[in-house]
Amino acid sequence: MITAVGVVGAGQMGSGIAQVAAQAGYSVFVSDVSPDALKKGEATVAGSLTKFVEKGKLSSDDASSIQKRIRWSDSLASLNDAQFVIEAATENEALKKKIFANLDSQLGSHVILASNTSSISITRLAAATKRADRFIGMHFMNPVPLMKLVEIICGLSTSEETLATVRSVAEKMGKITTRSADYPGFIANRILMPMINEAFFALMEGLAKAEDIDITMQLGTNHPMGPLKLADFIGLDTCLAIMEVLHEGMGDDKYRPCPLLRQYVDAGLVGKKVGRGVYTYGI
Numbered sequence: 001m002i003t004a005v006g007v008v009g010a011g012q013m014g015s016g017i018a019q020v021a022a023q024a025g026y027s028v029f030v031s032d033v034s035p036d037a038l039k040k041g042e043a044t045v046a047g048s049l050t051k052f053v054e055k056g057k058l059s060s061d062d063a064s065s066i067q068k069r070i071r072w073s074d075s076l077a078s079l080n081d082a083q084f085v086i087e088a089a090t091e092n093e094a095l096k097k098k099i100f101a102n103l104d105s106q107l108g109s110h111v112i113l114a115s116n117t118s119s120i121s122i123t124r125l126a127a128a129t130k131r132a133d134r135f136i137g138m139h140f141m142n143p144v145p146l147m148k149l150v151e152i153i154c155g156l157s158t159s160e161e162t163l164a165t166v167r168s169v170a171e172k173m174g175k176i177t178t179r180s181a182d183y184p185g186f187i188a189n190r191i192l193m194p195m196i197n198e199a200f201f202a203l204m205e206g207l208a209k210a211e212d213i214d215i216t217m218q219l220g221t222n223h224p225m226g227p228l229k230l231a232d233f234i235g236l237d238t239c240l241a242i243m244e245v246l247h248e249g250m251g252d253d254k255y256r257p258c259p260l261l262r263q264y265v266d267a268g269l270v271g272k273k274v275g276r277g278v279y280t281y282g283i
Helices: 012-023 035-054 060-068 093-106 122-126 160-172 188-204 210-220 227-234 236-250 259-266
Strands: 004-008 027-031 070-073 084-087 112-115 135-140 149-154 176-180
Touching: 004 012, 012 027, 012 035, 012 060, 012 070, 012 135, 035 060, 035 070, 060 070, 084 093, 084 160, 093 112, 093 122, 112 122, 112 160, 122 135, 135 160, 149 160, 160 176, 188 210, 188 227, 188 236, 188 259, 210 227, 227 236, 236 259
Parallel strands: 004 027, 004 084, 027 070, 084 112, 112 135, 149 176
Antiparallel strands: 135 149
């Protein structure tokens, strides 16, 4: 039975996962090597819960109890009491493999490991451990406290017992789950990222201004947000990394990253998190 959840990474995704796990009643342990990231993550959760209280979705007492269920630490050893650990580090395969190899050597063999990767092979990540049957993909959507979906991805050796446990955990967190095969991009990004990439090609080729591209897709196809603004919110660096995974993994040039997207990333203009991407933001 899962009573305690570990989260590796206190960034936007990790802090969101920690919040929904604590809201579900789990004891939560968050680990990050950066003290600044831990402070920012804790402040992000506090701010999110405050908004829920202001909207009448939580009482002040509930918000306080949720915050108390989350412990923040710069040591992986803080995860030793968790029965289920979710990695939410940067979308970098080498980094994730290193994290999982360390977790595998440190945690009991009964602990389930999950990656929040949005595109990297679960089978390859599982190979960095000796528990491929207890390894799974659990792709949360951003912002985690608001988005209802979790994509679940089984690797080649993921057991049915692990799948059932992870589905149960996700549902306790208030999420609806879908299941994807372990192919590049899974479901969401296999479809979403080529659309974003094509929007960058349209911008690069002078088909239209960014605002016209976004308004056309928003109002003409009933998307809540245009693809270029959505890319800014996701992070252009993340979008590029996923397109590279799709291009390499599928071997098809229809997934070739747009040169303009790469140029933005090379310039450090990676979106809302730094105040500038396709659009400019006040931060």
